[in-house]
Amino acid sequence: MRAERDHGSGRADSGCQQEPRQGRPLTGRLASTFPAIKRASIVSHVKVRFAPSPTGYLHIGGARTALFNWLWARHEKGTFILRIEDTDQDRSTEEAIQIILDGMKWVGLEWDEGPYRQTERMELYRERAMALLEQGKAYWCVCAAEELEQRRKEAQAKGLTPKYDGRCRARGITKPTGEAALRFMAPQEGQTVVEDLIKGRVVFDNSVLDDLIILRSNGYPTYNFSVVVDDALMGITHVIRGDDHLNNTPRQIPIFQALGYPIPRFGHLSMIMGADKAKLSKRHGATSVLAYKDMGYLPEALINYLVRLGWSHGDQEIFSMAEMIDKFSFDHVQKSAAVFNPEKLLWMNAQYIKQSEPARLATLLVPFLDQVGVGEAARKAPAGWLARLVALFQERARTLVEMAQAATPYLQEPVEIEADAGAKFLTPAIVPALEKLTERFAATADFSHAPLETAFKQLIEEEGLKMGQLAQPVRVAVTGRTASPGLFEVIELLGRERTLARLRKGIEQAKRGNA
RNA sequence: GUCCCCAUCGUCUAGCCUGGCCUAGGACGCCGGCCUUUCAAGCCGGCAACACGGGUUCAAAUCCCGUUGGGGACGCCA
Numbered sequence: 059m060r061a062e063r064d065h066g067s068g069r070a071d072s073g074c075q076q077e078p079r080q081g082r083p084l085t086g087r088l089a090s091t092f093p094a095i096k097r098a099s100i101v102s103h104v105k106v107r108f109a110p111s112p113t114g115y116l117h118i119g120g121a122r123t124a125l126f127n128w129l130w131a132r133h134e135k136g137t138f139i140l141r142i143e144d145t146d147q148d149r150s151t152e153e154a155i156q157i158i159l160d161g162m163k164w165v166g167l168e169w170d171e172g173p174y175r176q177t178e179r180m181e182l183y184r185e186r187a188m189a190l191l192e193q194g195k196a197y198w199c200v201c202a203a204e205e206l207e208q209r210r211k212e213a214q215a216k217g218l219t220p221k222y223d224g225r226c227r228a229r230g231i232t233k234p235t236g237e238a239a240l241r242f243m244a245p246q247e248g249q250t251v252v253e254d255l256i257k258g259r260v261v262f263d264n265s266v267l268d269d270l271i272i273l274r275s276n277g278y279p280t281y282n283f284s285v286v287v288d289d290a291l292m293g294i295t296h297v298i299r300g301d302d303h304l305n306n307t308p309r310q311i312p313i314f315q316a317l318g319y320p321i322p323r324f325g326h327l328s329m330i331m332g333a334d335k336a337k338l339s340k341r342h343g344a345t346s347v348l349a350y351k352d353m354g355y356l357p358e359a360l361i362n363y364l365v366r367l368g369w370s371h372g373d374q375e376i377f378s379m380a381e382m383i384d385k386f387s388f389d390h391v392q393k394s395a396a397v398f399n400p401e402k403l404l405w406m407n408a409q410y411i412k413q414s415e416p417a418r419l420a421t422l423l424v425p426f427l428d429q430v431g432v433g434e435a436a437r438k439a440p441a442g443w444l445a446r447l448v449a450l451f452q453e454r455a456r457t458l459v460e461m462a463q464a465a466t467p468y469l470q471e472p473v474e475i476e477a478d479a480g481a482k483f484l485t486p487a488i489v490p491a492l493e494k495l496t497e498r499f500a501a502t503a504d505f506s507h508a509p510l511e512t513a514f515k516q517l518i519e520e521e522g523l524k525m526g527q528l529a530q531p532v533r534v535a536v537t538g539r540t541a542s543p544g545l546f547e548v549i550e551l552l553g554r555e556r557t558l559a560r561l562r563k564g565i566e567q568a569k570r571g572n573a
Numbered sequence: 574g575u576c577c578c579c580a581u582c583g584u585c586u587a588g589c590c591u592g593g594c595c596u597a598g599g600a601c602g603c604c605g606g607c608c609u610u611u612c613a614a615g616c617c618g619g620c621a622a623c624a625c626g627g628g629u630u631c632a633a634a635u636c637c638c639g640u641u642g643g644g645g646a647c648g649c650c651a
Contacts, residue, residue: 111651146650203649210648217574220647239649257578266576266647274649281651305577305646328579328644335643363585366600370586373599392586394579395644402585402601412614453614464612514610529610541612 104136105295108162108169109285111143112154115346116161118398119300119330119338122364126327127298128167129365129386139292140169143285145176145278161347165357166379174292176284183279186287186317187240187272195316196272198238199226203275221268240273242283242313250308255325255388257301262308270309286310290319301326325388328368328395338398350403354426354458356414359407368392376409408456416445416452419461423448426462432469439469446551450543468552473538473560475567483531483540484568491521491528492535492568496561505554507546514546535564 108124110116116124131138140162144150159173176183190196199222210220227243244267252260272283279287289297304326314321332342344350350360362377369392371377371385411419423444427433436444447468448461455461467473475484498513499505518528533542536557542548549557 109651113651143651149650199649201649206649214574214647219575221575237649241649260577262577268647271649276649278649280649285651300645301578302645303651306651308577326578331644333584337644366585368585373587375585375600389590392579396586397584399584399601405601408614451613454612525610527610533611539612543612545610 102295104131104134105139105293106131106136106298107139107141107172107289107292107294108167109141109143109288109299110158111146111149112151112158113146113149114154115348116158117338118345118347118364120158121161121165121167121347121360122330122367123298123300123327124162124167125165125361125364126369126386126391127296128169129382130296130298130388131170132383133386136295137170138167139174139294140172141174141176141288141292142172143176143281145281145284147276147278150177157348164351165347165361171292174288176279176288179284179288180278182291183284183287184273184277187279187283190242190272190316191240193316194243196240196242197227197229197269198231198234199241199269199271200229200231200234200236200238201226202237219266221266222270224269227269237275239271239275241269242272242316244269244309245312250311252304252307252311252324254304254307255296255298255323256328256391257304257326257393260304260307264308264312267309267312272313282306282309283313286313286317286319289322290314290317294322296323296325298325298327301328325391327391328393330367331395331397333397335395335397342398343400354460354462355403355407356410356422356458359410360403362410363403363406367396367398375406404456411455411457411461412452414452416449417442419448419452419458420444423458423461423465426458427465427469429459430462430466432462432466435469435471443551450547450551454543467537467539467542468548470538471556472563473536475534475538475564476540479534479538479540480567481571483534484564485531485571486569488528488531489565489568491517491523492531492561492565494521495528495532496558496565499549499554499561500558505550505557507550510549511546531564531568532561535567536560 106127108120108127110120110124128138130136140159142155142158144155155173155175162169187196191198201222206222209223213220222241226241231238245264246267248264250262250264250267252262254260270282271280273279288294307324307326311321330338332338334342338345344353347360351357358379361379362375362382365377365382365386366375369386370390377385424433424436427436439447447465451461451464455464495514495517498517499510502509502513514528514532515525517523518525521528529545530540533545533548534540536542536545536552537548552560
């Protein structure tokens with residue numbers, strides 16, 4: 059059974075990081091210009107990349123890979139490159155590219171170079187592939203795709219490792235007549251060692267390596283070849299990517315060597331999993347970065363959540379972007395896979411909503427208010443009013459969606475009184491008290507929090523009522539609901555006219571109500 | 574099946590490299606309390622973990638080996 063491939067762009071091969079001293083030493087002129095500096099302590103300019111394939115939206119896993127690359131680049135004052143790996147003609151789409159770029163921008167991961175597209179670099183791959191052919195490091199393979207598939211199945215059935223048997227290796231085909239793919243002649247003896255920045259030393263026997271196809275019969279390069287060429291040509295110093303690529307690393311290293319390119323450092327991030335511990339996918343819920351935008355999450359909250367998924371700095375949970383950049387390093391990156399926990403993300407978002415500037419939230423909130431039908435009213439509100447409204451809900455809403463829902467009654471005219479709430483609190487018995495309160499409020503010169511509260515308290519004392527006995531009916535009349543921010547804050551925000559109108563309407567309903 | 578990776582509370586993690594300060598700390602969630610005009614927020618408290626088995630050592634969550642469990646990869650996908 060084939061594993062689900064929907065990590066989407068999360069499968070993108072990208073990133074890298076490491077201790078400065080692990081950087082490749084300078085060579086040649088530069089090095090001899092600074093003979094006093096120990097080679098081992100010289101850091102080459104860090105260059106990393108995020109390399110999604112445009113076959114779907116920007117996945118949560120992909121975003122985290124991009125984030126770690128970005129953090130490393132910023133931490134090292136290096137360069138972060140965005141490269142679109144679109145060599146799969148059948149699955150790559152323009153829309154997906156745009157959606158990925160939008161996702162990257164929303165989340166604030168600005169790239170310094172690119173986006174490069176592999177399909178615009180075809181000549182580069184073909185040239186290198188042909189060079190390998192000429193040097194006898196690659197060979198034409200005329201085995202039909204279906205035939206290979208067939209052999210693979212047979213091997214699987216017999217419990218053998220499916221591997222190309224190398225039958226075209228010795229054929230020495232120089233000018234294939236029909237369809238032919240170019241294969242890389244992989245080393246079969248010895249070992250390939252990866253000194254991974256996250257996993258540590260990983261050793262592979264070269265006997266497990268396949269002669270992989272580097273150029274398809276349609277002329278397009280395959281992933282394992284184009285990454286190597288691009289990483290080398292773009293001067294990538296650290297390849298930071300998902301650990302689903304760890305097995306690809308020993309296949310790519312010999313290609314770097316055959317091409318005569320320096321080998322970058324590698325760092326393999328563990329995967330993000332769903333609650334059932336399987337690779338995070340659609341069935342676990344939303345996995346698209348932009349879906350979180352639509353659900354009312356703040357980008358910095360998502361980023362903060364993601365960075366803590368696999369990275370830590372002591373007990374700290376909340377990090378500003380600047381702090382993350384400052385503290386980030388690979389030696390606190392977890393080796394094991396992490397389960398994505400929507401609950402904690404929600405908490406994180408709540409933290410950021412609480413900390414944010416009301417004015418900014420107000421702007422972000424408008425589209426969500428549109429969705430609940432009060433966007434127009436919000437746009438018509440006096441300048442600054444919406445921000446005041448937002449301020450009342452900052453510690454009550456965990457997402458902008460929740461905030462929009464909670465804020466609805468304050469923008470609605472007339473207010474919709476929830477049936478249960480009205481039936482329970484707007485009863486004939488409370489009418490006299492409500493009427494008196496309305497009169498007093500009408501007579502209050504300064505319609506603001508403190509005087510209103512004073513008037514209110516005076517009244518309940520005179521009437522021998524408890525706070526809640528009158529507060530709840532008032533709350534329902536004014537907000538239509540039994541839960542709201544502080545009553546007097548809400549009333550002050552609504553203002554004299556609207557409050558009194560709502561109170562009067564509430565009284566009407568209370569008179570009709572049967573208790 | 575083969576190869577590779579991983580293994581501390583339900584979840585994210587600190588501690589592990591440089592054994593003793595760990596009767597294992599923090600966070601989310603959950604439970605209880607305080608505050609309180611409702612709802613939140615906040616504060617206080619509680620429940621809850623070193624996968625198992627050997628070994629090394631005066632001493633192991635920390636080092637070694639094995640077992641088990643989980644994950645990933647085995648494409649003319651990336």
